[in-house]
Amino acid sequence: MESILVLTHADETGAALTKASLEAITAGQQLAARLSAPLIIGIIAADATNLANGLPSKALTVSGEAFAQPRYATDAAACEVLCRASAATIILAPSSSRFARVVAGVAHRLNGFIDTHVTNLSAGAIGGTDTIEATRWFYRQRIEAVLTRDARPWFLLLDAGTHAPFAGACSAAHMEEIKVDLPPIRTSVTGIRAPMQDAQTIRPDAKLLFVTGAGWTKKQPDGQTHVPEASDLILGFLRNTSASLGSSKSLVDQGGEGNSVLPFLTHLNQVGQTGATPRHPKGLATCCHGEEPHVVGWRFIADRRAISLDPNCGWTRGKADVVYVADAFPVIAKLNELLAAKNG
Numbered sequence: 370m371e372s373i374l375v376l377t378h379a380d381e382t383g384a385a386l387t388k389a390s391l392e393a394i395t396a397g398q399q400l401a402a403r404l405s406a407p408l409i410i411g412i413i414a415a416d417a418t419n420l421a422n423g424l425p426s427k428a429l430t431v432s433g434e435a436f437a438q439p440r441y442a443t444d445a446a447a448c449e450v451l452c453r454a455s456a457a458t459i460i461l462a463p464s465s466s467r468f469a470r471v472v473a474g475v476a477h478r479l480n481g482f483i484d485t486h487v488t489n490l491s492a493g494a495i496g497g498t499d500t501i502e503a504t505r506w507f508y509r510q511r512i513e514a515v516l517t518r519d520a521r522p523w524f525l526l527l528d529a530g531t532h533a534p535f536a537g538a539c540s541a542a543h544m545e546e547i548k549v550d551l552p553p554i555r556t557s558v559t560g561i562r563a564p565m566q567d568a569q570t571i572r573p574d575a576k577l578l579f580v581t582g583a584g585w586t587k588k589q590p591d592g593q594t595h596v597p598e599a600s601d602l603i604l605g606f607l608r609n610t611s612a613s614l615g616s617s618k619s620l621v622d623q624g625g626e627g628n629s630v631l632p633f634l635t636h637l638n639q640v641g642q643t644g645a646t647p648r649h650p651k652g653l654a655t656c657c658h659g660e661e662p663h664v665v666g667w668r669f670i671a672d673r674r675a676i677s678l679d680p681n682c683g684w685t686r687g688k689a690d691v692v693y694v695a696d697a698f699p700v701i702a703k704l705n706e707l708l709a710a711k712n713g
């Protein structure tokens with residue numbers, strides 16, 4: 370019989386579990402229900418006392434100042450004791466930067482097996498035995514594979530945004546603190562240096578993906594380019610909506626060709642076959658042609674809209690839910706005006 374452990378960790382405030390951890394709990398809860406298997410939640414935090422409240426099952430916790438910050442040695446030690454204490458056969462963990470770098474090592478310590486970028490889990494009785502199936506994508510999200518394994522423990526790192534975050538009732542779950550023999554610590558975390566919030570344009574948790582295409586830098590009906598104006602409109606829209614910023618390849622490539630470009634865009638913003646495949650409930654493409662190598666990166670965007678001057682662009686050929694055949698400059702200027710008034 371399978372038993373399931375969901376590894377979770379606190380966010381940077383230390384007062385709550387990360388959203389990706391809560392998503393992993395949902396996945397664990399659903400899998401446990403399908404298999405009628407016991408579920409345990411493992412929590413790593415400086416102080417886990419209040420984090421187990423409202424969780425759907427027993428929690429094993431590892432607490433202490435050493436676990437306030439991500440660090441390979443302490444995180445791997447914490448995950449290892451939680452796995453051993455739970456004796457779980459299936460271990461789910463969110464694919465956060467904190468866990469993505471330690472869980473393969475932990476799987477090795479437990480003589481287990483790991484699969485990463487898992488987007489879905491299902492279970493069914495095949496030949497009289499319960500079989501767990503994990504889904505992931507290969508080849509830039511073009512091939513979807515369903516994996517089963519006999520090896521146990523089986524570690525599965527879950528991609529963020531694939532499950533609803535767990536929102537439980539406020540009952541106190543049974544909690545047990547697990548002691549960790551701290552390994553020698555060579556790394557001390559002295560602080561975090563991160564870009565200012567408004568300089569950080571890639572926001573995986575945003576409700577909206579705002580994509581900019583090369584059209585923003587092309588000659589407009591007056592025969593001139595308007596790159597500084599485009600820059601102001603795009604940054605204004607991001608400020609007003611807190612959307613995540615994506616780009617077509619053509620636009621981010623222009624930086625390497627010595628052309629006038631939008632300085633806040635890098636290849637990290639690129640969406641598509643050779644870029645990212647983000648997950649957001651909504652997406653709005655602007656000044657972008659909607660060619661297949663770009664649109665393949667929109668696979669997981671639920672509601673797709675585009676603003677393009679070209680009534681024959683790729684978006685209008687069945688790739689977007691709504692296409693506004695319009696000049697994006699006045700449309701975004703008007704939207705910014707309305708949003709600024711709404712936001713006060």
Ligand SMILES: Cc1cc2nc3c(=O)[nH]c(=O)nc-3n(C[C@H](O)[C@H](O)[C@H](O)COP(=O)(O)OP(=O)(O)OC[C@H]3O[C@@H](n4cnc5c(N)ncnc54)[C@H](O)[C@@H]3O)c2cc1C
Pocket residue numbers: 581582583584585587589616617618619620639640641642643644645655656657658659660661662663666676677678679682695696697698
């Ligand atoms: C192997 C390979 C991999 C690739 N991978 C990727 C990838 O990962 N991501 C990616 O994006 N591309 C990728 N591409 C490139 C892709 O095929 C397209 O060339 C690219 O996406 C086009 O970018 P674009 O739509 O911004 O530019 P363009 O094709 O130049 O389109 C600009 C659009 O802007 C519109 N426009 C201009 N002014 C305005 C205005 N004022 N208002 C509204 N609309 C306006 C124009 O009508 C036009 O439709 C790849 C190509 C290959 C061969």
